[in-house]
Amino acid sequence: MGDPRMASCRKDAEGPGAWRAPLLHQRREVGDAFPSVHLIAEDGTTLDSPDHAGVRDRGASAGWPRGMAPGRFAPVVILGRVPYYGYGACRKRGVTCRLGEWKVDGRSAGRIAGERRPMVKAMRRIGHLGLLAAAALALGCAFDLTDVKYQSARLDPAAGPETAFIVAEDAPIHGAPCGYSRSLRKGSRWFAVGRLPEGVVYRSRDQTLTVECSNVFEAYLVVSEGRLVGFYLPVEKGFSPLSEPIPLAVSRQP
Amino acid sequence: MKCIRVLAALLLAIGLSACAGGMKYAEFQPKMPDQSTDVGRIFFYRPSALGAAVRPDVMLNDVKVGEAISHGFFYIDRQPGEYQVATSTEVTRKLSFVLERGQTRYVRFSISLGFFVGHVYGELVEPDVGLKEIQGCKYTGAP
Numbered sequence: 587m588g589d590p591r592m593a594s595c596r597k598d599a600e601g602p603g604a605w606r607a608p609l610l611h612q613r614r615e616v617g618d619a620f621p622s623v624h625l626i627a628e629d630g631t632t633l634d635s636p637d638h639a640g641v642r643d644r645g646a647s648a649g650w651p652r653g654m655a656p657g658r659f660a661p662v663v664i665l666g667r668v669p670y671y672g673y674g675a676c677r678k679r680g681v682t683c684r685l686g687e688w689k690v691d692g693r694s695a696g697r698i699a700g701e702r703r704p705m706v707k708a709m710r711r712i713g714h715l716g717l718l719a720a721a722a723l724a725l726g727c728a729f730d731l732t733d734v735k736y737q738s739a740r741l742d743p744a745a746g747p748e749t750a751f752i753v754a755e756d757a758p759i760h761g762a763p764c765g766y767s768r769s770l771r772k773g774s775r776w777f778a779v780g781r782l783p784e785g786v787v788y789r790s791r792d793q794t795l796t797v798e799c800s801n802v803f804e805a806y807l808v809v810s811e812g813r814l815v816g817f818y819l820p821v822e823k824g825f826s827p828l829s830e831p832i833p834l835a836v837s838r839q840p
Numbered sequence: 841m842k843c844i845r846v847l848a849a850l851l852l853a854i855g856l857s858a859c860a861g862g863m864k865y866a867e868f869q870p871k872m873p874d875q876s877t878d879v880g881r882i883f884f885y886r887p888s889a890l891g892a893a894v895r896p897d898v899m900l901n902d903v904k905v906g907e908a909i910s911h912g913f914f915y916i917d918r919q920p921g922e923y924q925v926a927t928s929t930e931v932t933r934k935l936s937f938v939l940e941r942g943q944t945r946y947v948r949f950s951i952s953l954g955f956f957v958g959h960v961y962g963e964l965v966e967p968d969v970g971l972k973e974i975q976g977c978k979y980t981g982a983p
Contacts, residue, residue: 798963821937
């Protein structure tokens with residue numbers, strides 16, 4: 587057998603408005619004044635039992651055990667019941683239930699913190715989950731909101747005298763749409779396929795180049811005065827500019 | 841504990857059944873018809889088992905050409921031109937590219953996080969990368 591106070595706690599904790607906080611555990615003479623129990627709320631309000639405190643001995647629900655003759659000693663266990671009131675219920679009653687002080691026979695028996703009803707707790711958890719879900723949904727929607735920004739462009743097949751080049755050294759591309767990193771491979775050959783107002787358009791058979799956000803587009807290079815200025819999207823027929831042109835180290839091909 | 845084991849076994853079974861079953865690329869490759877010089881060939885493959893239960897249809901220019909099945913691959917021959925590959929779960933992801941005569945292109949499917957369902961998306965990969973990754977995949981056939 588363990589501590590009878592704990593046993594009572596466990597047993598009673600199963601029901602609503604569980605009995606907690608052992609306040610008193612002693613033997614008293616039957617017939618004496620039964621201990622008075624009060625909860626002094628945070629705001630100074632005095633709350634009487636049985637609403638906020640309970641009195642129990644081993645076996646009887648409250649008060650002195652029946653049939654026990656006065657003058658005999660009986661074990662008395664008093665457990666303070668932690669009120670399961672939410673803020674709304676407390677406000678309605680005009681008291682603060684968040685914190686209180688137990689008094690047994692007018693003497694302090696410890697401070698306790700109030701608890702919310704399990705349903706209130708569950709509702710709050712659901713509320714938190716709802717918030718998380720809403721945030722995730724907003725994030726999920728963002729998947730479809732980002733796309734490569736491009737303007738429609740008309741490719742002029744005449745590229746002019748600049749026909750091809752070879753990338754002389756690996757060229758990382760910064761500032762590509764949506765921050766996806768790309769790199770032009772050293773030694774890759776790029777052939778001019780046309781011209782845009784922004785520059786000459788080159789494509790390669792040595793390297794597969796795409797730009798992407800939510801969707802992925804094959805891309806050709808648009809080069810002007812030795813600098814990569816953006817991408818031409820051959821299927822969408824659009825031009826997607828780089829935020830900052832990138833100088834290219836190339837060797838020219840006839 | 842027992843429930844957890846049963847659940848784990850169930851999930852494993854679902855996961856395995858969602859993966860591709862068929863000939864591996866190395867076995868299948870000799871049986872593949874030679875590519876005509878007039879057309880281009882597109883390989884579609886999904887090398888990862890992640891999100892195997894999600895296997896969306898693969899649409900090529902709005903026509904279903906197969907399914908993106910984990911550890912699976914299939915291929916199609918098409919006339920040169922512009923193509924758009926789309927896969928839909930809770931959102932539609934698209935990939936566009938140009939196919940040339942005699943060219944072979946590799947489209948790899950991966951999965952990213954979604955809200956209710958993962959998003960399967962296609963990427964155009966280099967032929968050497970595609971050829972290497974497709975080796976572990978099994979042929980899932982034409983639709």
